[in-house]
Amino acid sequence: MKNSSPPSSSAPDAVTDSGPDGVIAQRRRAAESRVEEISSLLSALEEATTRAAERTAAPTPTFPAPPPATSSPPQDLQQPLSSPVPPATPAAPAPIAAGTPSTQQRQPAQTFEAQESRLVLGRLGLASSLFTTLRHRDGDAAAHSLRVALGCSSWALYKQFDDETRNVVEIAAMLHEVGSAALPDAALAQAAQGQPLEPHLMAARRTAAAEILASCQCPPRVIEAVRHADAAFAGDNGELRVTGDGIPLESRMIAVVDAFDQLTSGRLGEPLSRVGALARLSELAGERLDPILVAQFADVLEQSESALTEQVAARWLSHPQTFPWQVAESAPRGTTAKPAPAGPSAPSLFEQKLIDAMLDGVLFVDAQRRIFLWSKGAERLSGVSAGAALKRRFAPSLLDMCNTMGRRVADDNCPVARAMANNTQIRQRLQILGRSGQHVAINLHAIPVVGPDHEVIGATVLLQDAQPEASLEEKCDALYAEATQDLMTKVANRAEFDRMHIMFMEAHEQAGQPCSLIMADIDHFKNVNDTFGHQAGDEAIIMIAGLLKEMCRSGDMVARYGGEEFAVLCAHCSSADAARRADQIRRKLAETPLAFLGGKHLTASFGVTQIQDDDSPEAMLRRADQALYTAKNQGRNQVVQSGGDMEEKEAKRGWWGLGSLRVKPVIETKLSTGVPKNIAVEKLAGFVTDVQARIVSNKGDHVELEISSEKVGKNRRTGDRSMAFRVELDFAEHRRERTNGVGLAKGSYLETVISVSIRPKRGRNRRQVETADRARLVLQSLKGYLMAKEAHEEAPGEPALA
Numbered sequence: 001m002k003n004s005s006p007p008s009s010s011a012p013d014a015v016t017d018s019g020p021d022g023v024i025a026q027r028r029r030a031a032e033s034r035v036e037e038i039s040s041l042l043s044a045l046e047e048a049t050t051r052a053a054e055r056t057a058a059p060t061p062t063f064p065a066p067p068p069a070t071s072s073p074p075q076d077l078q079q080p081l082s083s084p085v086p087p088a089t090p091a092a093p094a095p096i097a098a099g100t101p102s103t104q105q106r107q108p109a110q111t112f113e114a115q116e117s118r119l120v121l122g123r124l125g126l127a128s129s130l131f132t133t134l135r136h137r138d139g140d141a142a143a144h145s146l147r148v149a150l151g152c153s154s155w156a157l158y159k160q161f162d163d164e165t166r167n168v169v170e171i172a173a174m175l176h177e178v179g180s181a182a183l184p185d186a187a188l189a190q191a192a193q194g195q196p197l198e199p200h201l202m203a204a205r206r207t208a209a210a211e212i213l214a215s216c217q218c219p220p221r222v223i224e225a226v227r228h229a230d231a232a233f234a235g236d237n238g239e240l241r242v243t244g245d246g247i248p249l250e251s252r253m254i255a256v257v258d259a260f261d262q263l264t265s266g267r268l269g270e271p272l273s274r275v276g277a278l279a280r281l282s283e284l285a286g287e288r289l290d291p292i293l294v295a296q297f298a299d300v301l302e303q304s305e306s307a308l309t310e311q312v313a314a315r316w317l318s319h320p321q322t323f324p325w326q327v328a329e330s331a332p333r334g335t336t337a338k339p340a341p342a343g344p345s346a347p348s349l350f351e352q353k354l355i356d357a358m359l360d361g362v363l364f365v366d367a368q369r370r371i372f373l374w375s376k377g378a379e380r381l382s383g384v385s386a387g388a389a390l391k392r393r394f395a396p397s398l399l400d401m402c403n404t405m406g407r408r409v410a411d412d413n414c415p416v417a418r419a420m421a422n423n424t425q426i427r428q429r430l431q432i433l434g435r436s437g438q439h440v441a442i443n444l445h446a447i448p449v450v451g452p453d454h455e456v457i458g459a460t461v462l463l464q465d466a467q468p469e470a471s472l473e474e475k476c477d478a479l480y481a482e483a484t485q486d487l488m489t490k491v492a493n494r495a496e497f498d499r500m501h502i503m504f505m506e507a508h509e510q511a512g513q514p515c516s517l518i519m520a521d522i523d524h525f526k527n528v529n530d531t532f533g534h535q536a537g538d539e540a541i542i543m544i545a546g547l548l549k550e551m552c553r554s555g556d557m558v559a560r561y562g563g564e565e566f567a568v569l570c571a572h573c574s575s576a577d578a579a580r581r582a583d584q585i586r587r588k589l590a591e592t593p594l595a596f597l598g599g600k601h602l603t604a605s606f607g608v609t610q611i612q613d614d615d616s617p618e619a620m621l622r623r624a625d626q627a628l629y630t631a632k633n634q635g636r637n638q639v640v641q642s643g644g645d646m647e648e649k650e651a652k653r654g655w656w657g658l659g660s661l662r663v664k665p666v667i668e669t670k671l672s673t674g675v676p677k678n679i680a681v682e683k684l685a686g687f688v689t690d691v692q693a694r695i696v697s698n699k700g701d702h703v704e705l706e707i708s709s710e711k712v713g714k715n716r717r718t719g720d721r722s723m724a725f726r727v728e729l730d731f732a733e734h735r736r737e738r739t740n741g742v743g744l745a746k747g748s749y750l751e752t753v754i755s756v757s758i759r760p761k762r763g764r765n766r767r768q769v770e771t772a773d774r775a776r777l778v779l780q781s782l783k784g785y786l787m788a789k790e791a792h793e794e795a796p797g798e799p800a801l802a
Helices: 019-055 114-137 138-160 161-172 178-183 185-193 200-216 220-227 248-263 274-284 291-301 305-318 349-357 376-382 415-422 467-484 494-511 524-531 535-550 576-591 617-635 643-655 677-690 768-784
Strands: 361-366 371-374 426-433 439-450 456-465 518-520 556-563 565-570 604-610 639-642 667-673 694-697 702-708 723-739 749-759
Touching: 114 138, 114 178, 114 749, 138 161, 138 248, 138 291, 138 305, 138 749, 161 220, 161 248, 161 565, 178 200, 200 220, 220 248, 248 274, 248 291, 274 291, 291 518, 349 376, 361 376, 376 426, 376 456, 415 426, 415 439, 415 456, 494 556, 494 565, 494 617, 518 524, 518 576, 518 617, 518 749, 535 565, 535 576, 565 576, 576 604, 604 617, 617 639, 617 694, 617 702, 667 768, 677 723, 677 749, 677 768, 723 768, 749 768
Parallel strands: 604 639
Antiparallel strands: 361 371, 361 456, 426 439, 439 456, 518 565, 518 604, 556 565, 667 749, 694 702, 702 723, 723 749
């Protein structure tokens, strides 16, 4: 292309550079020079288009003839290159959410009005010739590209991206379809009808776009953004070989706005409303589009579109670009921004590679906590891009930071600020909002950086993914709860009660403080199961456990001792206070109608005891259990104390100083058997079955039986009265050193020691000799079943029982 009226070098000097005529001549020469540059760009575009068309075996597209150059350039080009476009407020362009009607799409010449042309010129400068070529080739694609560029620029403005990222996304969005100029007419017609391009045509468009932009000295970062603009977020992208976060941020943004504009403008069929388009974007999120960016774009659309678009237009018109384009190329994408001259220096290329390869998030802040490095690891952990984070002030609100309890960390309690203020390193477990929209556990490590003058000039912050550690801790907590809690009631189980009972008593004995034990048992629980079913029985147990926890104080412990029986350890509490609390629980339970029992009430019996001098857990538990048994025998639904103040008061109330009416044992002895405890218990079960004994109590290693003398012994005389006995047995297992009768087989042997106490059930029998004889028969029968011996029956040479 040649100028129609080139200036003559031999023209007379009638026109000089001074005066009005001289100004006109300067402008004419600038315009002619500009037209020559546009002509060269068009020639390069035609050559690139021809090469791309030959590779795809498609007919070479026919470009419209360029407009002839005249001595009077278009009005928009009459301003000299050195003077910016007047900052007059332009008419607001089409909002980012509004699509161009289909009737206007078929008339591209009407789509680009003067103000829109000025926007393109202001943004691209002389490179607007590429856009003009696209407009003549495919006006619909050019109009769509401009709307996408406005949308991306508004998005970058709202998210406060750094200038470099914003420049890249604006230019790439405006030229992301420049490769359409290389497509054959049939492909353009197919796209105009809303049909998607075939994969080989899309590849050809990408290749053509890269060659066109490279021939115009376009920065590599812009070329990469255009090449990946149609890449799927999670799919097969062919020769691009990238997915997910590997796709440039600018390309992912362009893809979201591109899809939204196509849906609302009707390029893909019937135009959708904004709500419908957002719903469709949500369906594409995760597969075609970045889900985090889709959510961000939805937030942008909720803002004032006209205000954002006016700011974008004013920026484009007041900051025209010159050729070559002004986009920084030295900094790696998405990692660093050029720091302030007085601030800390940016890392070298080797350091940058190391930082980006780290799985942990790394960020650098200056003395004012402004971020000047945001690594790829920080992007992966937080979902916040480098463009959104750079040059912003670091604060907990940037990452929606919470403590381990889920409470948000206030900005004035920023751990990085505390580390810099105190010049000390801080390590802290926190939670931040991750890519999935859920809070994730991280370990934050803030390290102050001190300059040559010994002043803090910034900080290095490490964000380490602590999800594996948090998951392991949760699993450990779950295992501990499973080992110590009753699965149904969520109170402590029997094993945890036995462990804590020992520690509980030792702590109170050392402190000289009283403590008490409450045993509770549901009355007539078998009737509940038989009448209302086992589900109702479970509900009753769960309700009792909840009531005990509700009525207990901090420091007390509630445990399910077994079946429908519960134990409560009362800290710093006397027997009288524990009895009053047990009675409060009893009354509340008896007065509460229960829906799972058809509105009926439930009652329970309670036994209470207090720790004594030189007490043991077994003895304390035995007293509380005996008090509970007494409450059951006296009619249930009551509280009975045992030990401590109550025994003293009962002794004082005894008639004529007789004291307690409890019958004394007639036999107390210890038996030993050379079998393990579990086998001894099984043999006792056989004894109970054969003599038809009644089991009164069975608590761990303590068993209490009721036996009738008529069932024991075969030589009882006719006419002898039957006599009932209470037999208490305590089992203990230990090892002792012994040998056989000739001193051989020496070693440590396991044996079971049984403490036996036999007393008559009633104490009015005056025939004490006969009572003792009958008790001795019970003991002999018991020894036979257990294959046990008393201490005086030990073989010579064997150590006696302690």
